Amino acid sequence: MSADATGAPSTDPGLRVADLTVRIGDRAVVDAAAFSAPPGALTALVGPNGAGKSSLLRAVAGADRPVAGAVRLDGADLGALGRRERARRVAFVEQDAGTELPLSVESVVGLGRTPYGALLGGPDRESADAVDAAIASAGIEHLRGREITRLSGGERQRVLLARALAQHPRLLLLDEPTNHLDIAAQLAALTLLRRLTGDGVTVLAALHDLGLAAAWADHVVVLHAGRVVAEGAPLATLTPELLAEVYRVRATWLSDPVTGRPVLAASPLG
Numbered sequence: 271m272s273a274d275a276t277g278a279p280s281t282d283p284g285l286r287v288a289d290l291t292v293r294i295g296d297r298a299v300v301d302a303a304a305f306s307a308p309p310g311a312l313t314a315l316v317g318p319n320g321a322g323k324s325s326l327l328r329a330v331a332g333a334d335r336p337v338a339g340a341v342r343l344d345g346a347d348l349g350a351l352g353r354r355e356r357a358r359r360v361a362f363v364e365q366d367a368g369t370e371l372p373l374s375v376e377s378v379v380g381l382g383r384t385p386y387g388a389l390l391g392g393p394d395r396e397s398a399d400a401v402d403a404a405i406a407s408a409g410i411e412h413l414r415g416r417e418i419t420r421l422s423g424g425e426r427q428r429v430l431l432a433r434a435l436a437q438h439p440r441l442l443l444l445d446e447p448t449n450h451l452d453i454a455a456q457l458a459a460l461t462l463l464r465r466l467t468g469d470g471v472t473v474l475a476a477l478h479d480l481g482l483a484a485a486w487a488d489h490v491v492v493l494h495a496g497r498v499v500a501e502g503a504p505l506a507t508l509t510p511e512l513l514a515e516v517y518r519v520r521a522t523w524l525s526d527p528v529t530g531r532p533v534l535a536a537s538p539l540g
């Protein structure tokens with residue numbers, strides 16, 4: 271549990287992760303990670319393949335149990351909450367999360383209402399509205415009646431995002447949300463995430479594309495070999511020196527001539 275100088279529990283808003291350690295076998299794949307994701311902001315979690323991003327997200331989501339550390343959301347210790355209470359606050363869209371069940375898209379999105387008891391008493395008006403709104407936000411009305419197992423990777427990704435939206439989380443965790451998406455769908459997904467942050471949702475997304483991270487995120491956290499090595503404003507954090515050290519690339523930030531957003535040019539180092 272994090273505490274202030276007086277020893278009182280922290281009530282800081284947003285996500286606060288302290289000394290989080292995840293072990294697989296005898297290896298710490300996440301090693302005493304400490305960082306924050308500001309409230310109502312988009313935080314990009316970046317780092318090379320195998321850095322531990324998925325492992326860290328799974329631990330924050332409560333899908334895996336860390337061996338040490340604390341995860342607080344808006345001052346509440348997520349580890350101390352029951353499953354349902356946690357699921358009302360935190361939604362997680364895993365990378366390539368498949369489903370073997372031949373459910374309709376609408377039913378899959380409806381699963382996002384499970385923490386509100388929607389399955390027990392049948393769908394109530396509020397849940398039905400939440401499902402409709404999530405389907406509209408994710409732009410998947412045309413898929414509504416389709417079976418999830420028969421969708422393409424990108425279509426499925428958008429359905430799983432809609433399921434998370436239907437959950438009405440305060441914290442949205444996403445593992446590579448732009449994976450499988452074409453360029454227009456990537457931009458639509460990022461625009462949607464920005465809209466959610468505007469509504470006060472705290473978003474933490476693992477992203478491989480550093481250009482997208484710099485252009486769209488408010489905050490970045492850099493993970494390298496299980497350790498958080500930097501965090502802060504994107505361009506101030508993702509410096510050419512840091513990218514050389516972490517990714518072994520020679521990197522230069524350019525400016526998009528149309529949007530003014532940062533664009534990364536990179537080549538192998540040495």
Ligand SMILES: Nc1ncnc2c1ncn2[C@@H]1O[C@H](COP(=O)(O)OP(=O)(O)OP(=O)(O)O)[C@@H](O)[C@H]1O
Nearest residue numbers: 294299317318319320321322323324325326476478
């Ligand atoms: N089930 C597992 N058994 C053994 N090792 C694992 C397992 N899952 C992950 N690892 C190891 O843990 C480390 C971190 O993996 P993780 O998937 O968290 O990294 P990542 O940063 O998300 O990688 P990527 O960018 O490639 O998706 C890697 O070295 C990986 O090989």
